[in-house]
Amino acid sequence: MPDRRLELTSAQIVDFQRHALTLADRARSLIQEALRTGFEVKLKSDHSYVTSADVAVEKELRALVAQRYPDHGVLGEEFPPTLPDAPFQWIFDPIDGTEDFVHRVPTYGSILALYYEDLPVVGVVDHPSLDIRCEAAFGQGARHNGKPVRLMDLAADITDARLRLIISARANFLRFYNEAHHFDALTAAFPNHRTYRSCLGHSLVAIGAADVMVDYHDTLWDLAAARILVEEAGGAYRTTGEFVTDDRTRVYSSVFGRPAAVARVCSLLESI
Amino acid sequence: MPDRRLELTSAQIVDFQRHALTLADRARSLIQEALRTGFEVKLKSDHSYVTSADVAVEKELRALVAQRYPDHGVLGEEFPPTLPDAPFQWIFDPIDGTEDFVHRVPTYGSILALYYEDLPVVGVVDHPSLDIRCEAAFGQGARHNGKPVRLMDLAADITDARLRLIISARANFLRFYNEAHHFDALTAAFPNHRTYRSCLGHSLVAIGAADVMVDYHDTLWDLAAARILVEEAGGAYRTTGEFVTDDRTRVYSSVFGRPAAVARVCSLLESI
Numbered sequence: 001m002p003d004r005r006l007e008l009t010s011a012q013i014v015d016f017q018r019h020a021l022t023l024a025d026r027a028r029s030l031i032q033e034a035l036r037t038g039f040e041v042k043l044k045s046d047h048s049y050v051t052s053a054d055v056a057v058e059k060e061l062r063a064l065v066a067q068r069y070p071d072h073g074v075l076g077e078e079f080p081p082t083l084p085d086a087p088f089q090w091i092f093d094p095i096d097g098t099e100d101f102v103h104r105v106p107t108y109g110s111i112l113a114l115y116y117e118d119l120p121v122v123g124v125v126d127h128p129s130l131d132i133r134c135e136a137a138f139g140q141g142a143r144h145n146g147k148p149v150r151l152m153d154l155a156a157d158i159t160d161a162r163l164r165l166i167i168s169a170r171a172n173f174l175r176f177y178n179e180a181h182h183f184d185a186l187t188a189a190f191p192n193h194r195t196y197r198s199c200l201g202h203s204l205v206a207i208g209a210a211d212v213m214v215d216y217h218d219t220l221w222d223l224a225a226a227r228i229l230v231e232e233a234g235g236a237y238r239t240t241g242e243f244v245t246d247d248r249t250r251v252y253s254s255v256f257g258r259p260a261a262v263a264r265v266c267s268l269l270e271s272i
Numbered sequence: 273m274p275d276r277r278l279e280l281t282s283a284q285i286v287d288f289q290r291h292a293l294t295l296a297d298r299a300r301s302l303i304q305e306a307l308r309t310g311f312e313v314k315l316k317s318d319h320s321y322v323t324s325a326d327v328a329v330e331k332e333l334r335a336l337v338a339q340r341y342p343d344h345g346v347l348g349e350e351f352p353p354t355l356p357d358a359p360f361q362w363i364f365d366p367i368d369g370t371e372d373f374v375h376r377v378p379t380y381g382s383i384l385a386l387y388y389e390d391l392p393v394v395g396v397v398d399h400p401s402l403d404i405r406c407e408a409a410f411g412q413g414a415r416h417n418g419k420p421v422r423l424m425d426l427a428a429d430i431t432d433a434r435l436r437l438i439i440s441a442r443a444n445f446l447r448f449y450n451e452a453h454h455f456d457a458l459t460a461a462f463p464n465h466r467t468y469r470s471c472l473g474h475s476l477v478a479i480g481a482a483d484v485m486v487d488y489h490d491t492l493w494d495l496a497a498a499r500i501l502v503e504e505a506g507g508a509y510r511t512t513g514e515f516v517t518d519d520r521t522r523v524y525s526s527v528f529g530r531p532a533a534v535a536r537v538c539s540l541l542e543s544i
Contacts, residue, residue, distance in 0.1 A: 047434060099436075100481075103436070103476075103481040104481055106378075106402055129402075161443070164371075164375070169463060169465050169466065170459045170460065170463040171433070171463035171465075173463075180463075183459070184456060187442045191441060191442040191445075191446060192441055193441050194468065195465060195466045195467040196466065204375075204377060207376075208375075209376055209377045210375070210377075
């Protein structure tokens with residue numbers, strides 16, 4: 001199947017990218033305002049959190065897309081999809097890691113992406129409390145706080161014991177069905193792991209601060225920016241699991257980062 | 273055994289605390305300068321990192337202690353002990369999480385404490401890249417960025433599945449001898465865990481942003497500030513393991529945080 005992103009001109013891509021950065025700026029300022037002035041917190045029926053800040057950010061981003069690109073669709077965590085059959089789809093997780101945001105743990109972030117024909121064209125992960133922003137656009141490379149980033153592959157002398165793995169919490173491996181034995185096998189093989197919120201793992205892998213991330217049982221908006229960030233930085237991205245839940249949510253498990261580290265992790269997963 | 277800290281006057285304690293904050297300010301500015309201007313990195317024989325910034329910070333803190341309290345001892349990660357028999361001992365980990373610092377992951381921090389007759393009098397954990405500082409002094413309460421903090425106990429309706437656990441990487445449970453089955457049992461029982469560097473876990477638990485931390489196979493300087501931070505905030509602190517290695521390093525495993533969360537975790541550990 002040809003990569004339909006090749007139909008887009010560089011000028012279009014740069015225009016989309018500029019708009020995505022405007023959206024990220026707006027999300028950051030709304031989030032910082034909420035941290036200053038306070039926000040409402042609700043526990044959803046699945047015991048995940050939602051705040052008035054998540055809702056306000058997604059509402060604002062949807063309005064900015066509708067104004068600029070009225071024929072583009074929007075998929076986000078907090079509202080029903082808009083124009084779900086449009087070839088261009090903006091995908092938003094206004095605050096990934098709301099549980100951390102609620103507890104004022106600075107590891108949360110905003111995830112934004114534009115997809116064309118089911119492939120990512122632009123991706124941004126923005127961490128307002130860490131002042132870290134990662135962004136990438138198809139064919140345009142990846143950047144960390146405005147500076148180009150290029151991943152080196154894993155050095156051959158890095159043993160499995162030293163490999164810097166970021167892995168979802170064990171709860172993720174149980175979210176939709178029980179794959180907790182994957183968590184156990186991975187932490188046993190690669191004991192120098194960390195567990196952060198998804199978005200921080202995506203950023204740290206994209207800028208080479210960690211070697212590889214294993215992120216399990218995520219929805220599309222959780223992972224919306226990860227693939228383009230990592231691929232444009234020269235890394236490898238593999239979807240290792242994909243299924244549809246009873247309520248028709250599509251769920252993904254993914255491994256991404258330095259190519260040799262991704263190969264080592266995937267080789268272990270294939271042996272389980 | 274009487275608590276010998278009760279021999280100290282409030283005026284003395286406040287004076288020590290003020291000095292500890294001066295040291296933390298100095299550490300923060302040296303670290304921020306190193307991040308701006310660059311630093312040298314070495315891998316130690318145990319594959320842990322040390323940088324010119326760790327050495328420069330510890331050297332400076334030692335000089336500031338020697339100048340102000342010439343009869344106090346100092347124990348730190350990078351230099352041999354000074355006056356090891358003095359009743360007052362300053363304990364420093366200039367950069368806890370050097371591996372993260374080297375990779376520009378903002379979760380590292382400085383740990384500083386003053387002990388009197390083997391009990392903590394003052395503790396500070398400072399995160400220069402997160403702008404988080406936690407500090408406490410015996411009988412004076414705990415503070416987060418200058419504001420008093422008081423831990424609420426765990427709400428009774430928080431299930432084990434929702435409890436916010438911070439746990440060391442599996443590598444820590446293997447560092448000196450193999451207790452990895454504790455890691456496996458804890459992550460299975462409390463799957464909503466995160467793994468950060470020690471110092472960030474200590475801060476987040478002390479300010480109530482996480483419920484409990486399980487920190488395994490640490491040296492005294494890793495844990496120097498944790499106990500006073502947590503106890504002065506109204507939390508519980510238990511040393512669950514303590515041993516001396518072949519090279520005479522004393523190693524501790526600890527559980528601390530909201531009292532009911534500490535009780536639940538310890539009850540599981542006792543059943544293993």
